[in-house]
Amino acid sequence: MDGKGKITVRCKDLCKTFYAKNRKQDEENEVIRNLNLEVRENEFLVLFGPGQCGKTTILNLMAGLVEPTSGEIEVNGKKVDGPSKDRGMVYQTTALFPWMSVMKNVSFGPRMQGVKKAEWKKRAQYYIDLVGLTGFEDSYPVKLSGGMQQRVGIARAYCNDPDVIFMDEPFGHLDAQTRYLMEEEIEKICSKEKRTVIFVTNNVEEAIYLADRIVVLTDMPTTVKKEYMIEIPRPRDYTSKQFLSLREEITQCVEISGTFEEAGHGDE
Amino acid sequence: MKTKEKSLALGVGVLAVLSVFLVWYFAASYTKVSLFFPTPQRVFQRFVESLTVPIGKYTLLMHVLYSLKRVFIGFGLSSITGIILGVAMGYSKTVNAIVRPIFNIIRPIPGLAWIPLAILWFGIGETTKYFIIFMGGFANIVLNSFDGTNKVNPTLVGAAELLGANKFQIFTNIILPSAIPYIFAGLQVSLSTSWMAVLAAEMISSYEGAGWIINMGMNTGDTVLILVGMISIAIIGFALANIMRVLERRLCSWTERGK
Numbered sequence: 001m002d003g004k005g006k007i008t009v010r011c012k013d014l015c016k017t018f019y020a021k022n023r024k025q026d027e028e029n030e031v032i033r034n035l036n037l038e039v040r041e042n043e044f045l046v047l048f049g050p051g052q053c054g055k056t057t058i059l060n061l062m063a064g065l066v067e068p069t070s071g072e073i074e075v076n077g078k079k080v081d082g083p084s085k086d087r088g089m090v091y092q093t094t095a096l097f098p099w100m101s102v103m104k105n106v107s108f109g110p111r112m113q114g115v116k117k118a119e120w121k122k123r124a125q126y127y128i129d130l131v132g133l134t135g136f137e138d139s140y141p142v143k144l145s146g147g148m149q150q151r152v153g154i155a156r157a158y159c160n161d162p163d164v165i166f167m168d169e170p171f172g173h174l175d176a177q178t179r180y181l182m183e184e185e186i187e188k189i190c191s192k193e194k195r196t197v198i199f200v201t202n203n204v205e206e207a208i209y210l211a212d213r214i215v216v217l218t219d220m221p222t223t224v225k226k227e228y229m230i231e232i233p234r235p236r237d238y239t240s241k242q243f244l245s246l247r248e249e250i251t252q253c254v255e256i257s258g259t260f261e262e263a264g265h266g267d268e
Numbered sequence: 269m270k271t272k273e274k275s276l277a278l279g280v281g282v283l284a285v286l287s288v289f290l291v292w293y294f295a296a297s298y299t300k301v302s303l304f305f306p307t308p309q310r311v312f313q314r315f316v317e318s319l320t321v322p323i324g325k326y327t328l329l330m331h332v333l334y335s336l337k338r339v340f341i342g343f344g345l346s347s348i349t350g351i352i353l354g355v356a357m358g359y360s361k362t363v364n365a366i367v368r369p370i371f372n373i374i375r376p377i378p379g380l381a382w383i384p385l386a387i388l389w390f391g392i393g394e395t396t397k398y399f400i401i402f403m404g405g406f407a408n409i410v411l412n413s414f415d416g417t418n419k420v421n422p423t424l425v426g427a428a429e430l431l432g433a434n435k436f437q438i439f440t441n442i443i444l445p446s447a448i449p450y451i452f453a454g455l456q457v458s459l460s461t462s463w464m465a466v467l468a469a470e471m472i473s474s475y476e477g478a479g480w481i482i483n484m485g486m487n488t489g490d491t492v493l494i495l496v497g498m499i500s501i502a503i504i505g506f507a508l509a510n511i512m513r514v515l516e517r518r519l520c521s522w523t524e525r526g527k
Contacts, residue, residue, distance in 0.1 A: 063426075063430060065426050065429075065430070082429075083426065083429035083430045084430070084432070085430070085431060085432030087430060088430060088431070089426075089427065089430050091423065091427065095421075095423045095424055095426075095427040097424060097427075097428075097441070097442065097445075098446075098522050098523070099445040099446070099448075099520075099522040100522075108428070108431050108433075108441075109431035109432050112428075112431060112432050112433040112434070112437050112441075113432050140521065140522040141522075142522060142523070156431070160431050160432065
């Protein structure tokens with residue numbers, strides 16, 4: 001990577017505490033503390049952290065679906081206040097609209113912005129082809145396998161042409177075989193369609209395979225622990241020496257602070 | 269395997285129905301029950317006959333059509349108002365806060381309990397019948413529409429927002445479609461309660477309709493006529509339920525249940 005370039009996403013002293021009313025006392029749950037992060041244009045950034053360390057919350061904050069307790073998030077110099085079409089999301093479990101066909105799902109963003117039919121059809125078809133779902137345009141999500149549903153989710157996010165795409169453990173629910181396949185697939189898509197991607201995972205291999213840069217997060221309250229630039233040439237080999245030693249290093253980095261996770265906080 | 273099971277089930281079903289008819293036939297032909305219980309042939313004969321020979325003012329088909337017309341008007345009104353009110357309650361907390369208490373008072377009152385008041389208010393004309401049918405189905409439609417709208421998956425709403433949909437687009441593209449299966453469940457139940465309500469209304473005050481036929485049979489001690497009325501009611505009720513099911517399958521083909 002060229003090392004410098006436009007900053008797409010900037011998080012400054014980001015803090016998030018959830019307040020929940022419990023039976024007797026108010027409960028406070030500090031999920032994120034003073035998180036600072038800069039993501040460059042067209043960078044593939046992986047947020048990697050133990051179990052449930054508020055990774056989803058970070059994405060939701062950046063997406064504008066959740067409001068920070070303090071601190072600021074900027075995307076392309078504009079302060080984030082509420083969800084917008086400039087930021088796309090690929091969800092953990094697919095958040096496809098079940099009453100819409102694959103075509104209608106993928107074209108949802110352009111359609112809502114009043115793009116002409118010929119135009120959105122063309123655009124959606126391009127991304128449907130790109131994720132390898134040609135022939136399934138008229139299928140409903142319920143008829144597709146988990147991996148195919150995630151492909152639709154990815155196509156839907158890309159088709160809306162956002163500045164940054166968040167991916168929240170998109171392959172976490174897939175079986176190992178499909179997962180490897182999807183990792184290869186997403187790499188292909190990303191090399192074809194350059195975008196800023198922020199990808200959350202708790203799988204080291206996935207992180208190293210995909211990332212330009214890995215940001216290792218601490219336990220809750222979450223903040224940045226360490227960063228790794230991944231400069232192994234692509235496509236990467238899971239069994240190469242470089243890969244394995246990096247894997248060892250990152251695993252240890254997480255394990256040092258590895259305590260048992262607590263249940264019941266902001267990660268939905 | 270599947271088709272074998274299906275045909276077996278069908279065979280058993282046919283046998284069961286046949287044996288009911290056989291018991292009916294023998295009981296009505298050779299025991300004392302025959303005094304109040306005509307044989308199946310007589311009922312069938314009368315049924316066919318009534319298609320051409322009028323009972324009272326109309327033929328059987330016309331009576332049934334009268335009942336159906338009442339159901340469609342009453343049920344149509346309760347569907348439209350019920351869906352609008354239920355969806356509004358599910359979408360807006362304010363509307364729910366205002367309407368809910370009033371609704372909760374009216375809800376436990378069965379539609380049929382409105383008959384006396386309805387007669388005093390509207391006389392014994394058609395309005396009364398529409399009103400009773402309306403009250404019979406209304407609560408269920410409201411509750412189901414509310415549920416469906418209220419239970420919309422917030423992740424889907426967030427996803428739509430991130431794709432640039434505005435409030436109105438989210439309402440029409442996300443909230444309404446996700447409520448449709450619930451609304452349909454409500455409509456299905458309400459249609460059968462509406463069908464019950466029309467019969468009750470006709471039995472109490474009318475000069476035509478399937479309910480009137482049964483009542484007429486009772487007043488004249490004509491058990492054959494009562495059974496003819498009951499059978500036509502069963503046929504229509506069965507048909508209505510199936511029409512709804514087909515409609516549901518059409519409109520909700522995207523759900524697990526749909527196909």
